[in-house]
Amino acid sequence: MATGKRQIDDASAASDRRPGRLLRDGTLPDRVFERILAMIADGAIAVGDKMPSEHELCSALEVSRPVLRQALKQLRADDVIVSRQGSGSYVVRRPERAILDFAPVGSVADIQRTFEFRAAIEGEAAYLAALRRTDPDMLRLKAALRELDRCIEAGELGVDADENFHVAVCEASDNRYFTIARTSMKANILTGMNLTRNLSLTKPRERLELVQKEHYAIFEAIRDKNPAVARNAMRSHVENARKRVFEGNIAAVEPQAQFQTGVRK
Known part of the structure; x- marks a missing residue:
C-alpha cells in the first residue's frame, strides 16, 4: 500500500515518466485527477489499498485541498475509489493503463x-x-x-x-x-x-x-x-x-461501499 510523501512522489514520478504523457493541458483538478489515476493504473496504489491522506497527496502533488478534493470527487464518480465513513477512501478499481495511452493528454x-x-x-x-x-x-x-x-x-x-x-x-x-x-x-x-x-x-x-x-x-x-x-x-x-x-480489476468492497457498475462488457 502506498503511504507517505516519498512513496507518493515515487509513484507520481514513475507515472509522469511514461512516454507521451506530459500533463500540461486541462484544468488543474483535471491534471491532478489524471496523475492519481495514472498511479492507480500503474499499480502504485493498488486495488484494495486505502488512499493516502489528503495532507500527503496535497504535499506530494503540490496542490491545495480544494483542488485535490475536486480530483478525488471525479475518481469517486468514475467508481475508481469509494469512501467509507470513518475510515477514508479506498481504491476499488484499477483501470487499464491503455486509458491514458489512448486518450489525448489532459x-x-x-x-x-x-x-x-x-x-x-x-x-x-x-x-x-x-x-x-x-x-x-x-x-x-x-x-x-x-x-x-x-x-x-x-x-x-x-x-x-x-x-x-x-x-x-x-x-x-x-x-x-x-x-x-x-x-x-x-x-x-x-x-x-x-x-x-x-x-x-x-x-x-x-x-x-x-x-x-x-x-x-x-x-x-x-x-x-x-x-x-x-x-x-x-x-x-x-x-x-x-x-x-474505467473497466479493470475490481476490489471486493463492504456492502455499504458497493457501487453500481451497470452493464459490463
Missing part, C-alpha cells in the same frame, strides 16, 4: 463529462426519434448498423460508422437543435469514441458484439415506436460506454 476528465452530456442529449433525441422517425430515417440507421457489423467482422475500429449511427438518431428526432448541440461537441465525442473502440479492440470480440447489441436495442425501440424504451436504451448505452472506459 482529456480523460473531459471525456467523462462528454459522456454525461451525450446521455442527456441523445437519450431525449432517441425518445423523439421513436415518435417521429420516417422510413428514410430507418434506412439511415440500418445502413449505419450494417457498416458497424462489417467493421466488427473485419476487425476495424468503426468510429465513423458509430458516429453515423448516433447522428442518424439525432436527425430522426426531427429537431435540428439536437443535431446542432451534438455537432458542437463532435471533437470531444469522437475522442471518446476512439478511446472506447480502441480499448474494445484489445478485448475479445464479444466486447464489440455486446456494444453492437446495445445499438440494435436502440434501433429496435425506434423502429417499434417505443419512446420510453428508446430513451432508456440510449442512456444505458452511453452510460455503459462511460463505465467501460
